[in-house]
Amino acid sequence: MKLPHSVSGAIRxxxxxxxxxxxxxxxxxxxxxxxxxxxSAIEQVYAIFANVLEYDHEGNITNLKHAEKRATDSLRAYCDPNFVVSPPYEEWETELY
Structure with missing residues (x-):
């Protein structure tokens, strides 16, 4: 099964x-x-984005802004040691597959 167009478009x-x-x-x-x-910093951003992104049975993304926020917060924290990601990442969000 291929990724829905909305998912591949969101990644692009x-x-x-x-x-x-x-x-x-x-x-x-x-x-x-x-x-x-x-x-590895960029790899982690994409892992978080892909792990958090959700879509429904019709292939429509249901949480794009949330997935972007979680992913970009990782990069912000990497670049700024004073930035605290809230809430902290759960293990499944940062898993590399």
Whole structure:
């Protein structure tokens, strides 16, 4: 079974805004320099996004902004040691498959 178009579109759009430095949830965070030099940080962002993202039986995403927030908070915390992710991540959110 293939991913629903809404899911592949969400991943594509999230990737674009993240890699272009224009994701609204990361405004003011200087993170583009870690691309290519700290891939595990970016890997974790995508893992969280994919693990948190949910869709219904028709393939419609039901929690896009929440998945984006959880994922971008990871990158914000990585770049800013004073930023605290709230609520803390549950193990299933950060699991790498």
């Amino acid at each position: 759009t999230f990737s674009y805004f993240l890699s272009s430095g224009t994701h609204s949830m990361l405004e003011g965070v200087d993170y583009l320099d870690i691309y290519g030099s700290e891939p």
